Amino acid sequence: QKEVEQNSGPLSVPEGAIASLNCTYSDRVSQSFFWYRQYSGKSPELIMSIYSNGDKEDGRFTAQLNKASQYVSLLIRDSQPSDSATYLCARGGATNKLIFGTGTLLAVQP
Amino acid sequence: KAGVTQTPRYLIKTRGQQVTLSCSPISGHRSVSWYQQTPGQGLQFLFEYFSETQRNKGNFPGRFSGRQFSNSRSEMNVSTLELGDSALYLCASRPREVGANVLTFGAGSRLTVL
Numbered sequence: 001q002k003e004v005e006q007n008s009g010p011l012s013v014p015e016g017a018i019a020s021l022n023c024t025y026s027d028r029v030s031q032s033f034f035w036y037r038q039y040s041g042k043s044p045e046l047i048m049s050i051y052s053n054g055d056k057e058d059g060r061f062t063a064q065l066n067k068a069s070q071y072v073s074l075l076i077r078d079s080q081p082s083d084s085a086t087y088l089c090a091r092g093g094a095t096n097k098l099i100f101g102t103g104t105l106l107a108v109q110p
Numbered sequence: 111k112a113g114v115t116q117t118p119r120y121l122i123k124t125r126g127q128q129v130t131l132s133c134s135p136i137s138g139h140r141s142v143s144w145y146q147q148t149p150g151q152g153l154q155f156l157f158e159y160f161s162e163t164q165r166n167k168g169n170f171p172g173r174f175s176g177r178q179f180s181n182s183r184s185e186m187n188v189s190t191l192e193l194g195d196s197a198l199y200l201c202a203s204r205p206r207e208v209g210a211n212v213l214t215f216g217a218g219s220r221l222t223v224l
Binding site: 034042043044045046049088090097098099100101102103 | 143145151152153154155158166168200212213214215216217218
């Protein structure tokens with residue numbers, strides 16, 4: 001079992017819809033979780049971090065964390081074609097290194 | 111404020127050669143991490159340096175090595191290149207060793223091994 005698992009997609013949603021990206025992790029001691037966005041040919045950029053159970057909202061983005069279920073998700077409201085990218089889920093641990101999932105490709109259709 | 115700078119951006123090598131990649135972190139950042147990104151494996155952690163010391167190491171063979179200089183700039187070296195080493199090598203920095211694991215990535219060095 002991979003430490004951080006994501007559906008590779010592609011996840012296709014129409015413009016204006018809610019995109020839901022999911023991630024599960026196997027290490028119960030993980031305390032920090034991150035969502036990075038990576039456009040094709042570019043480097044990853046941080047869009048959300050979450051450390052506590054529950055929801056965290058930032059603009060059109062909402063991160064959700066459920067440590068009991070070892071599950072973290074990212075919701076993108078009012079999806080735009082410019083949101084089309086690969087979304088990488090990562091978890092941090094005691095050693096400070098980040099473990100990434102392989103990413104979910106999101107395609108927002110105009 | 112300049113971001114993380116990686117050089118070279120693109121390079122082509124042949125099997126058996128070696129390569130050195132360079133990374134300059136954001137000014138004031140003392141921690142530098144290296145990741146390898148391939149289509150099949152995604153982003154995989156190589157190593158992390160802080161104050162010229164390797165603090166963490168991923169599961170890569172000894173052909174992969176790195177170092178950090180007193181000005182926080184870092185280099186990674188891959189010796190005896192193999193075809194499977196073709197990848198995007200990403201460097202990331204953060205301001206301090208302990209605390210939030212927020213990494214800022216550079217643009218990457220894309221290595222092709224022929």
